[in-house]
Amino acid sequence: MIEPYEPRLMREGVISYGVSSYGYDIRIADEFKIFTNVNSTVVDPKHFDPRSLVDFKGDVCVIPPNSFALGRTVEYFRIPRGVLCTCVGKSSYARCGIITNVTPFEPEWEGFATLEISNTTPLPARIYANEGIAQLIFFAADGECETSYADRKGKYQAQTGITLPKL
Secondary structure (H helix, E strand, C coil), X not given: CEXXXXXXXXXXXXXXXXXXXXXEEEEEEEXXXXXXXXXXCCCCXXXXXXXXEEEEEXXXXXXXXXXXXXXXXXXXXXXXXXXXXXXXXCHHHHCCCEEEECCCECCCCEEEEEEEEEECCCCCEEEECCCEEEEEEEEECCCCCCCCCCCCCCCCCCECCCCCCCC
């Protein structure tokens, strides 16, 4: 279900990742798309302008004040048909005004997850690649869903990189 899988919580010298009490702490990869207003476009999920983002690759991503960046997980996921997964931010970042937003991982969705990291502060914020960024919480269903994400041919199925909004 998770590749690579870390069977214990890794914490020494890093923001934790791996198996936690009732979930799994995921990591963010070293590729980012940082939001910029240089082109003064309108943010529109139906017609997203990729020029609004600047590509960055590195161990530390600095998100400008009151802005955000997109990233992807280190881990690749294959969610079983009888499981739903939600994602919440890690407290180490939340206590610094850095919020991670991810939508649920639906039954039979697979891929690298695209993450949105918001810097709600008036100061630049650092994000550390290959360290913990959010926690997944898994819910096992009493039975399998009638229609899975794969059945619906979901538009974000098997995404491999940071994926921008699609219609």
